[in-house]
Amino acid sequence: MASCSQESAAATESEPTESLASEKREARLRKFRELHFKRNEARKLNHQEVVEEDKRLKLPANWEAKKARLEWELAEDQKKKECADRGDDYDRVKLLEITADDADRWERKKKKKNPDTGFAGYAEAQFRQYQRLTKQIKPDFESYERQREEYGEDFHPTSNSLIHGTHVPTKDGIDRMVEDVEKQIEKRAKYSRRRAYNDDADIDYINERNAKFNKKAERFYGKYTAEIKQNLERGTAV
Numbered sequence: 001m002a003s004c005s006q007e008s009a010a011a012t013e014s015e016p017t018e019s020l021a022s023e024k025r026e027a028r029l030r031k032f033r034e035l036h037f038k039r040n041e042a043r044k045l046n047h048q049e050v051v052e053e054d055k056r057l058k059l060p061a062n063w064e065a066k067k068a069r070l071e072w073e074l075a076e077d078q079k080k081k082e083c084a085d086r087g088d089d090y091d092r093v094k095l096l097e098i099t100a101d102d103a104d105r106w107e108r109k110k111k112k113k114n115p116d117t118g119f120a121g122y123a124e125a126q127f128r129q130y131q132r133l134t135k136q137i138k139p140d141f142e143s144y145e146r147q148r149e150e151y152g153e154d155f156h157p158t159s160n161s162l163i164h165g166t167h168v169p170t171k172d173g174i175d176r177m178v179e180d181v182e183k184q185i186e187k188r189a190k191y192s193r194r195r196a197y198n199d200d201a202d203i204d205y206i207n208e209r210n211a212k213f214n215k216k217a218e219r220f221y222g223k224y225t226a227e228i229k230q231n232l233e234r235g236t237a238v
Helices: 002-058 063-086 090-097 100-112 122-136 141-155 171-190 208-234
Strands: none
Touching (some): 063 090, 122 171
């Protein structure tokens, strides 16, 4: 009887131990399955990102700008259609939607634009020069009044007026013209591409192209051929 009771007691003690081990094993398996699932999800997401990145790399460089432009055009077409259905003027509706801040920003941006598009012809260059000079001119009302009092009725010439050659420029006007001419000369000298000619330099070329070639050769091989050149000039070369 004693042995039976001992066996039953041992069996009773082993049952919680086995159940605890079973629970731990189930927990580890569940954790393993969760990790396996997360790994598969991460692998799937990484593959999707790689595919999307490959698509983006194959697109043109300005694709984002084109896409934004197309979306904006579609939105504008939709607004025009809605305004046409309501019988409203689209330009008026669009102006009403512009805020004061946007209008000021666009106005400042418009003023910053350079109207000079470069040399297109002598007539356009002369016209731009004329506009630049006339913007600097400020009206001299005192001189205007003096001339009107001096000439009287002939101040506004007609076909019968004989005042040609009677105008004498002021000292300020002459000084202003001289200053502007000096600035033009200085600007031309600054942006001239032609190199100044050195009268004291040795002439070892037959034309300008040959001179450029000699300078390039001297820059690369001058230190190696300096002695040979001196011997040739002295007449002591062997």
